[in-house]
Amino acid sequence: MASTMKLVLFSALMFFSFQAVVSDTPQHPLNPLTSEEIIRVRNTVQEKYPTSSNRLSFHYIGLDDPEKDIILQWESTPNTTTVPRKALAIAIINSQTHEIVIDLQKENAIILSDNIHRGNGFPTLSVAEQDNATALPLTYGPFIDSVKKRGLNLSEVVCSAFTSGWFGEAQNNRTVRVECFMNESSPNIWVRPISGLTILVDLELMTIVEYEDRGIIPVATANNTEYRLSHQKPPFGPKQHSQATHQPDGPGFQISNHSVSWANWKFHIGFDPRAGLVISLASIYDLEKHKSRRVLYKGYISELFVPYQDPTDDFYYKTFFDAGEFGFGLSTVSLVPNLDCPSNAEFLDAYVHDASGTPVPIPNAVCVFEQYGSIMWRHTETGIPNDSFVETRTEVNLIVRTIVTVGNYDNIIDWKFKTSGSIIPAIALSGILEIKGVDIKHKDEIKSDQHGTLTSLKTVRVTDGSSKRKSYWTTETETAKSENDAKIIIGNAPGELSVVNPNKKTAVGNDVGYRLIPAIPAHPLLTDDDYPQIRGAFTNFNVWVTPYNRTEKWAGGLYVDHSHGEDTLAVWTQKNRDIENKDIVLWHVTGIHHVPAQEDFPIMPLLSTAFELRPTNFFDRNPVLKTLSPKFVKWPGCPNTTTH
Numbered sequence: 176m177a178s179t180m181k182l183v184l185f186s187a188l189m190f191f192s193f194q195a196v197v198s199d200t201p202q203h204p205l206n207p208l209t210s211e212e213i214i215r216v217r218n219t220v221q222e223k224y225p226t227s228s229n230r231l232s233f234h235y236i237g238l239d240d241p242e243k244d245i246i247l248q249w250e251s252t253p254n255t256t257t258v259p260r261k262a263l264a265i266a267i268i269n270s271q272t273h274e275i276v277i278d279l280q281k282e283n284a285i286i287l288s289d290n291i292h293r294g295n296g297f298p299t300l301s302v303a304e305q306d307n308a309t310a311l312p313l314t315y316g317p318f319i320d321s322v323k324k325r326g327l328n329l330s331e332v333v334c335s336a337f338t339s340g341w342f343g344e345a346q347n348n349r350t351v352r353v354e355c356f357m358n359e360s361s362p363n364i365w366v367r368p369i370s371g372l373t374i375l376v377d378l379e380l381m382t383i384v385e386y387e388d389r390g391i392i393p394v395a396t397a398n399n400t401e402y403r404l405s406h407q408k409p410p411f412g413p414k415q416h417s418q419a420t421h422q423p424d425g426p427g428f429q430i431s432n433h434s435v436s437w438a439n440w441k442f443h444i445g446f447d448p449r450a451g452l453v454i455s456l457a458s459i460y461d462l463e464k465h466k467s468r469r470v471l472y473k474g475y476i477s478e479l480f481v482p483y484q485d486p487t488d489d490f491y492y493k494t495f496f497d498a499g500e501f502g503f504g505l506s507t508v509s510l511v512p513n514l515d516c517p518s519n520a521e522f523l524d525a526y527v528h529d530a531s532g533t534p535v536p537i538p539n540a541v542c543v544f545e546q547y548g549s550i551m552w553r554h555t556e557t558g559i560p561n562d563s564f565v566e567t568r569t570e571v572n573l574i575v576r577t578i579v580t581v582g583n584y585d586n587i588i589d590w591k592f593k594t595s596g597s598i599i600p601a602i603a604l605s606g607i608l609e610i611k612g613v614d615i616k617h618k619d620e621i622k623s624d625q626h627g628t629l630t631s632l633k634t635v636r637v638t639d640g641s642s643k644r645k646s647y648w649t650t651e652t653e654t655a656k657s658e659n660d661a662k663i664i665i666g667n668a669p670g671e672l673s674v675v676n677p678n679k680k681t682a683v684g685n686d687v688g689y690r691l692i693p694a695i696p697a698h699p700l701l702t703d704d705d706y707p708q709i710r711g712a713f714t715n716f717n718v719w720v721t722p723y724n725r726t727e728k729w730a731g732g733l734y735v736d737h738s739h740g741e742d743t744l745a746v747w748t749q750k751n752r753d754i755e756n757k758d759i760v761l762w763h764v765t766g767i768h769h770v771p772a773q774e775d776f777p778i779m780p781l782l783s784t785a786f787e788l789r790p791t792n793f794f795d796r797n798p799v800l801k802t803l804s805p806k807f808v809k810w811p812g813c814p815n816t817t818t819h
């Protein structure tokens with residue numbers, strides 16, 4: 176994985192295509208740390224722990240986001256509210272994990288707190304230490320012998336670092352497994368592992384502490400593993416026709432630094448080394464109430480758990496937590512204009528940091544574009560004799576896209592905003608198989624002023640002969656009052672989950688709310704007492720609701736590498752806190768059990784899952800009733816038929 180990440184972060188240098196729109200708005204308090212701020216964090220920490228006398232590496236440098244009430248206060252009075260600007264640095268200093276909070280407000284940044292983490296689990300791995308670990312086998316005698324024994328050419332071997340999990344040991348050192356692959360004849364290394372080896376590297380000692388060769392298992396042939404276009408032979412196809420999205424009036428959205436306004440939506444695009452893309456403060460303009468209304472305080476992928484399903488020595492340990500162990504932000508790749516995002520997209524760059532605390536740019540980390548072609552609503556009225564008519568509205572959606580590549584898999588993350596009020600987060604997998612199943616986890620934090628209610632639909636049998644129908648639908652409403660009530664698996668049976676504010680009613684008296692239309696549930700494949708499942712216990716249910724708590728951010732825990740599952744959603748909710756009429760967080764777990772098929776070879780077409788947060792009695796009526804369809808534009812090569 177290391178080599179992929181490095182390639183990603185340092186390639187395509189300095190292609191800055193995002194054009195910041197100049198604006199007077201004060202700096203948004205949720206803007207990610209700038210490169211200058213990252214440098215100040217580094218310098219401040221290094222001042223206290225000079226590298227001449229300390230072993231210091233940075234594993235996280237990000238915004239220490241202010242409390243929610245401060246942000247909301249700022250949102251309503253941006254010019255008069257001052258918001259603290261703080262950074263959180265997680266650094267390993269002389270083999271101890273430090274959590275350092277730094278005040279960035281003053282010219283001279285100061286350390287506000289510096290605590291040592293003494294519990295289980297280690298921080299996100301740095302790219303540099305993975306690179307250093309993966310270089311070790313290539314000069315390690317026993318490994319060189321193993322390569323020779325297999326008749327392989329050492330200079331065609333590439334290695335990658337994999338987190339090694341936790342399997343009940345009382346004490347863990349900070350270790351990774353290194354696995355090596357053949358790069359000869361084809362760059363599709365993931366399908367050509369050198370199997371039968373165990374290489375364990377202690378990252379603090381930076382040495383191989385365990386080595387085992389269990390015997391020769393042949394490396395797969397490179398035949399038919401190529402996926403680069405330059406290496407394909409005819410015939411080519413199927414053919415794709417060229418397309419350009421022509422917006423004569425320009426795009427319908429505006430990005431001012433990180434704040435987006437589009438149609439009736441306003442939201443903020445943040446970026447974090449661990450979470451990657453973060454959507455915050457999404458609000459929608461209500462045409463009838465003449466005001467913007469808050470919908471989502473913050474949404475991001477909290478963790479992604481990938482337990483491979485193979486108990487053998489080569490694979491059993493592969494129980495990855497991609498966000499916490501490798502960093503979704505650190506693993507975000509540059510988007511390819513016109514291919515990853517259409518021609519009408521605008522791009523945002525991002526900064527992460529390396530192990531030395533130096534800012535690392537990711538050009539084109541996020542793209543934003545309008546997507547055409549769907550229908551918003553329609554009706555053909557055929558019931559009125561001699562007077563049939565059609566009313567139809569085309570749909571324009573806004574997409575915010577980012578791609579995270581961790582090792583062999585590429586995760587395409589889309590946040591779709593609809594003018595009808597829905598937000599549809601989607602995650603899709605592509606990339607290269609490493610074998611066996613995959614789980615993807617998605618998390619979401621919802622809206623400040625809404626509160627939990629659980630609505631389930633059930634089927635009622637008609638038994639009294641009162642109707643010719645044998646069954647009908649009715650609704651049964653149940654309110655989740657505590658965290659335990661809200662641990663559910665939604666999507667198996669008909670059922671709906673609405674998040675409502677019982678203190679706010681629509682004109683006809685319904686509770687104002689949003690409903691979750693879940694992704695197809697993916698159940699954990701492991702038993703509850705299996706170590707990976709204890710660590711990934713947040714997958715036990717696909718819906719959880721917790722009272723808002725700024726520090727409960729990571730469903731699998733803050734220190735997830737080698738974690739023992741002591742800081743997960745499953746543990747926090749054991750308190751069974753009250754969630755009724757509270758400021759809450761909704762966690763939705765989506766999954767893809769990837770059972771490989773031949774079509775996934777040598778590279779897999781996208782496999783996706785999505786869910787919808789949909790207004791439910793939030794508006795008094797259809798909020799897009801009076802939407803105007805875009806003007807028809809004549810364009811060379813386009814059929815010019817139109818009913819307008």
Ligand SMILES: *[C@@H]1O[C@H](CO)[C@@H](O)[C@H](O)[C@H]1NC(C)=O
Nearest residue numbers: 195196197198202206209432
């Ligand atoms: C955008 O915000 C950053 C701080 O987050 C600030 O340094 C920069 O000047 C802003 N750019 C514009 C164009 O407003």
Ligand SMILES: *[C@@H]1O[C@H](CO)[C@@H](O)[C@H](O)[C@H]1NC(C)=O
Nearest residue numbers: 199200201251252253254255
């Ligand atoms: C904040 O100040 C800017 C000018 O500095 C002004 O354009 C803007 O309208 C002000 N915003 C509010 C909400 O007062």
Ligand SMILES: *[C@@H]1O[C@H](CO)[C@@H](O)[C@H](O)[C@H]1NC(C)=O
Nearest residue numbers: 232301303304305307381530
């Ligand atoms: C990686 O190795 C290089 C070269 O030996 C060294 O300078 C650097 O500090 C190492 N980095 C980490 C994070 O181990």
Ligand SMILES: *[C@@H]1O[C@H](CO)[C@@H](O)[C@H](O)[C@H]1NC(C)=O
Nearest residue numbers: 327328329330331332359360
């Ligand atoms: C080993 O691989 C390198 C790089 O591809 C090549 O230059 C070299 O000739 C190979 N050696 C043998 C013995 O095949």
Ligand SMILES: *[C@@H]1O[C@H](CO)[C@@H](O)[C@H](O)[C@H]1NC(C)=O
Nearest residue numbers: 344345346347348349377380
């Ligand atoms: C951890 O490393 C220390 C030496 O650094 C060693 O003595 C100890 O046995 C290791 N523990 C485990 C569980 O490997």
Ligand SMILES: *[C@@H]1O[C@H](CO)[C@@H](O)[C@H](O)[C@H]1NC(C)=O
Nearest residue numbers: 330331332333358359360362
């Ligand atoms: C992988 O193989 C390609 C093509 O033979 C070669 O250009 C590249 O240098 C190799 N990389 C490594 C790290 O071996």
Ligand SMILES: *[C@@H]1O[C@H](CO)[C@@H](O)[C@H](O)[C@H]1NC(C)=O
Nearest residue numbers: 360394395396397398399400
């Ligand atoms: C790989 O393909 C070539 C022809 O394209 C064939 O000669 C060779 O036998 C194949 N090798 C294996 C191991 O299948």
Ligand SMILES: *[C@@H]1O[C@H](CO)[C@@H](O)[C@H](O)[C@H]1NC(C)=O
Nearest residue numbers: 557558559560561562563564
């Ligand atoms: C519909 O139009 C036909 C032909 O123009 C006419 O004969 C008929 O009476 C109309 N029906 C109604 C309900 O208006």
Ligand SMILES: *[C@@H]1O[C@H](CO)[C@@H](O)[C@H](O)[C@H]1NC(C)=O
Nearest residue numbers: 722723724725726727746747
């Ligand atoms: C917030 O969450 C942390 C971690 O679960 C917990 O230690 C703390 O007590 C919580 N704070 C409140 C106010 O519940």
Ligand SMILES: *[C@@H]1O[C@H](CO)[C@@H](O)[C@H](O)[C@H]1NC(C)=O
Nearest residue numbers: 809810812813814815816817
């Ligand atoms: C399209 O427009 C051209 C020029 O205005 C006209 O000649 C042609 O008939 C139109 N085609 C259709 C299908 O309406």
